[in-house]
Amino acid sequence: MPAIVNLLFNTVSTNTTISFTLVLPLVSVLSLVVGLSGHALMWLVLLRNPRRRSRPGSVLLLNLSLADLGALLTLPCVILGAAAQHWRLGGATCVLLGFVTSLTAGVDVFSLAALAVLRHRIVNLPQHGLYVTYS
16 A cells, blocks of 8 residues: 555544545545546636646646646546455556656646746746746
8 A cells, every 4th residue: 555545544543533445435426526627627727728828837747737637537446455354356457556656746847847847937037037928
């Protein structure tokens, strides 16, 4: 199980009377519903406006959103593993889940770093007389 699941399991099972098999699935389903709807709305806004589609910041936001959606889609496996208290999905699924988690974390970090560099250029280059029209 991922470290956060172990931490949540230990906290819930030792400090409260709330059943762990109830807390994690509820939090995960809530995260899945809110996350999917939020990302869908962001994609709708960015893709419906043709001027926004071609801007580097919009492309990076869509890339970040896609990586977050990949991470959200791993939640059902985590819920199933936590509800059963042990892994029932086999070794291949475990390896695939670890790969997807690592891949989405890497894409998230890269996208955030690229957004930070883009924003840095927007803020600092006009001071040197170079105006950049990115947004």
